[in-house]
Amino acid sequence: MVTTATHQSVIHFSRGVPPLEAIPTRELADHAIAAVREVPGAMFQYAPLGQYQGDPALREEIASFHGFEANQIFVSNGALQVLDLLASHLLRNGNHNVYVEAPTYDRAVQIFQRHGGQVRGIPMEEDGIDLNALAKYCLTCSPAFVYTIPDFQNPSGITMSEAKRQAFVSLASRFHFTIIEDIPYRELRYRGVSPPLIAKTPAGVSDIARVITVGSLTKILSPGLRVGYAVSDPETSRQLATLAEGTYLSPSPLCQAIAARCMKASVVHANIERVRQLLKPRHDHAVTAARRLLGNALLSVPDGGYFLSAHLRVHTDEATFVAAAKKEGLVLTRGSAFYPPSSAPPAGTLFLRLPFQALDPEDFALGLERLVAIADGK
Numbered sequence: 001m002v003t004t005a006t007h008q009s010v011i012h013f014s015r016g017v018p019p020l021e022a023i024p025t026r027e028l029a030d031h032a033i034a035a036v037r038e039v040p041g042a043m044f045q046y047a048p049l050g051q052y053q054g055d056p057a058l059r060e061e062i063a064s065f066h067g068f069e070a071n072q073i074f075v076s077n078g079a080l081q082v083l084d085l086l087a088s089h090l091l092r093n094g095n096h097n098v099y100v101e102a103p104t105y106d107r108a109v110q111i112f113q114r115h116g117g118q119v120r121g122i123p124m125e126e127d128g129i130d131l132n133a134l135a136k137y138c139l140t141c142s143p144a145f146v147y148t149i150p151d152f153q154n155p156s157g158i159t160m161s162e163a164k165r166q167a168f169v170s171l172a173s174r175f176h177f178t179i180i181e182d183i184p185y186r187e188l189r190y191r192g193v194s195p196p197l198i199a200k201t202p203a204g205v206s207d208i209a210r211v212i213t214v215g216s217l218t219k220i221l222s223p224g225l226r227v228g229y230a231v232s233d234p235e236t237s238r239q240l241a242t243l244a245e246g247t248y249l250s251p252s253p254l255c256q257a258i259a260a261r262c263m264k265a266s267v268v269h270a271n272i273e274r275v276r277q278l279l280k281p282r283h284d285h286a287v288t289a290a291r292r293l294l295g296n297a298l299l300s301v302p303d304g305g306y307f308l309s310a311h312l313r314v315h316t317d318e319a320t321f322v323a324a325a326k327k328e329g330l331v332l333t334r335g336s337a338f339y340p341p342s343s344a345p346p347a348g349t350l351f352l353r354l355p356f357q358a359l360d361p362e363d364f365a366l367g368l369e370r371l372v373a374i375a376d377g378k
Ligand SMILES: Cc1ncc(COP(=O)(O)O)c(C=O)c1O
Pocket: 016, 077, 078, 079, 080, 081, 105, 149, 154, 182, 184, 215, 216, 217, 218, 223, 227, 228
């Protein structure tokens, strides 16, 4: 349900969770029942052991969805689990340098650090990561990998341009680092045409091992299914499967079978269209309100995804600002949490992530009005 606030009630600019109405629960239930009826034994047993890369039917569906081969697909329990396994795999050889966008998804940074990653934030520009800054750091110290969220980034909303994707892949070849592109919001485009996957840019295709794509069904089918995947070279896929078996033995066969059936029966395609229709008006109203109330503080005007974001000029520190907002009925996530080590928002500003996907447009605008009033000290 869209949350509807009154002038007294609380508005949440906090979590980037899919609204319940974006999840096709009836179709999911039907396919769950059908999967259990068809092969009950397999659904309630461990999956086969020995480099099991995921449900074969699901891997075929994911491969054809993105235009890859099934032997390149490894399926796990959500994209975060995939990132955890990838960090373990890519950081095993002693190079612990990891470069990420600043700001970026805080949970990914925590995962990389847990695996010993020395994470450095590289500033973002309007069209994606600042490649000049990245090249400068690479000259001193080439990373094991660079993590990017190239489409409707969490938290900024920024999309990397096609030209930058090409230059990024060239840089990866020059400095021999792997790119991880994490694409959970890619299909949620409300206008325009998507640039190619980084793994599909010309330089990327010729050296596919250098770009690993991480996808998720969380935003286009269901977060509760916990289905995410990596697209890499077949050998890396097998190595991830070995790591997975050593970590959790087996994914849930039932969840992967439901996902495979939903992809095959076009439930996912239909749901992507439905979610676009559902979120486009919320996006359009949010953009209009943000342009009116935030002006130049807005970091980008995305054509999709869940988030707008801003560098808001303030006269207090973040903790005081967040507490003042709470008093005024506005729940904010601390923006500094999205800035990895050695990075920060511009001096005198706070970074604010503004998720619009679950808010009624009037409430979004009301939330921004409260925000601006607090920043102005009114
Ligand atoms: C960039 C990014 N990656 C991964 C995830 C989590 O995906 P999953 O639910 O598949 O673990 C999120 C969820 O918010 C996200 O924003």
